[in-house]
Amino acid sequence: MNLPVIIKFVIDLLAVLLLALGIKGLSKVKSARDANRLAAFAMSLSVVGLLSYYLGTSGIAVQSWLWIIIGSIIGSLFGAILAKKVPMTSMPETVALFNGCGGMSSLLVALGVAIFPISSGQENFDFFKSLINEVSISVSIFVGAITFTGSIVAMAKLQGWLSTPGWTQSKVRHFVNIVFAVASLIAFFDLINGNTSSIWLLVIVSSLLGIGVTLPIGGADMPVVISLLNSYSGIAAAAAGFVVDSQLLIVAGAMVGAAGLILTQVMCKGMNRSLVSVLFGGSLSAQSTASSGSGEYTNITSCSVEECALTLEAANKVIIVPGYGLAVAQAQHTLREVTKKLEQNGIEVVYAIHPVAGRMPGHMNVLLAEADVPYEQLKEMDVVNPDFPATDVVLVLGANDVVNPQAKNDSSSPLYGMPVLDVQEARTVFVIKRGMSAGYSGIKNDLFDLPNTSMVFGDAKKVLNDLIGELKDLGVGEK
């Protein structure tokens, strides 16, 4: 072992250690930010390690430097600009886009190696070694392509650029996807048999498979898909690690792959959906319209903003249940104004966060944090549920399925078994909503029919603004 090899070995080891510590630190609120920087530092360190290794051994040609600099500058610049400018509400689609590009990168590496085999000094042909090489190239291309097209479709759907085509809800799509999958398999075996041109077939059909699998999935299930695709991008990176013989890539890729899987599982649990039904069941609303979940509302009480303000003023304890509707209306800052007034009046305010509130687990926390809501006021479902009976007023803002009592009471409901917030236990519940439309699941919400529930119809932001006005008139928050 000469010096460059030893240096690279040490740096790689250090980078893996720091990446692991980084991921570990990301799991605690206090250390998360430093951990993220630590991981970023570990990544830069790994680049330095790799470059210094090549400088010390084979050397790096001027031409190579040129292309390295071009690629680095363009990629980093676009990444930094997007990361700075994107609004917090579009976080899921941003993660999807970044993720897709990671997949694309792995795909291109594998493609490059496949078309122009890099001379690695192994002159003697080794069948076993070349087999492994072809398998890892194929896996890298297959997973990379699915990650890329799947993420782009997911992003387009979340942005509203792409709707769900009707045919994707029928059984036809299973047939289509099976055809793509089988074609990928054929291309894979053809490639191993030494037919290099079938690599293009593999690229095309696995890209189509990524589209075909993601396209039928409805908005509510999208976070699960993004998380799964995040896991895939890790697997693609690990496969690329096999292609270029890098342990560091394999470790980091495997860690990300495992992270994505855990997250996906958590999200599925929160929505009472199995991964299988998310991937193959189509959108939930398509199935549930025919089931017992639908029905007419019989006992809706609607009330004015003024009444709502009066009730809030008299309350001692208020729980806010924010949902995605709040984020869409961009009303989190206005909400914060309202709660500030209440707090100044000595009213205890807590936010109840359902595990899948918003569009990703934790998404709502980020949105509320953006509006300066103190972290301590955000309570998770299990913590806050016992508090509802002792609560005077619950304000439901743009949340629907996560407060549906059907999930507890009606075993025939498609929502049955999903963990929900027991808001109906509180003395008074105000639901701020645009109209009587159903939630993501398309299921009637029994909560709206309960005698202690009042509906305040209107856009979340407008209602909250009116509420601020009413509270001001009542002298709340001005001592």
Place this chain on the structure above:
Amino acid sequence: MSFISLLWVLLLGSLLGLELIGKVPPTLHTPLMSGANAISGITMLAALTLIVKAEGNVPLLIIGSVSLGFALFNVVGGFFVTDRMLAMFSRKPSNKK
């Protein structure tokens, strides 16, 4: 590196990942997803290797460079966006006290 030892690396890396993130509060799931996503851009090392070993093969240099661009887009964007999210969390408690 022999194939078998690379497989060991894969296995242990996966187990490490499962252990490390087994106990994350839901609050941090979005930042974690985004941070983990940035780490998956580690393929930039593979892209770099490709460019260095291209030995003047221009199409390969271009593929490597584009791949590097995509990977860095993922890495740089991912870390920045995660930092933006986490900055909101870490600022709050100190503001209040």
